[in-house]
Amino acid sequence: MHPDTWHGEARQRTVRRGMVRRGKARRGMAWHRCGGRNSSFRPPPEGTLMKRRRRLPPAIWAKRRQETWRRDEGRCCGPYCGDAPALPLEVAHIDHIVPLSKGGTNDMANLRTLCRRCHVLRADIAHQGMIAAALRDGIIPADWRPLVWEG
Known part of the structure; x- marks a missing residue:
């Protein structure tokens, strides 16, 4: 998996300073760069928990x-x-x-x-x-x- 891509909707990620934390807790979490200089992707604000939502607001x-x-x-x-x-x-x-x-x-x-x-x-x-x-x-x-x- 290329570190500049956004994959795995079921995985939980926390955003920190343009980096995305990916993986499962048992395997350890790794920080990956999200979006390159020319990418249109902009990460959510720092500390935002990215998780597929099941409950309605x-x-x-x-x-x-x-x-x-x-x-x-x-x-x-x-x-x-x-x-x-x-x-x-x-x-x-x-x-x-x-x-x-x-x-x-x-x-x-x-x-x-x-x-x-x-x-x-x-x-x-x-x-x-x-x-x-x-x-x-x-x-x-x-x-x-x-x-x-x-x-």
């Missing part, structure tokens, strides 16, 4: 969250809430059907409204951190394991 996420909640009419799309009343936006959970970690997107088609109980009981490793708090708050019963659902 907060302002855009707030709008997407509200759009999803409106589309679902504020109702939980989980398996346990059938005819339950609509949830206020402040307590509704917006869930990714296919998680970002598994290649999902932030498109409206991949988002749905869930209540806290249905969100906690969804069979996804990323949701396991919510179980202890839900047990403490009485949201789910002590024998919650049979209630876990795929989806």
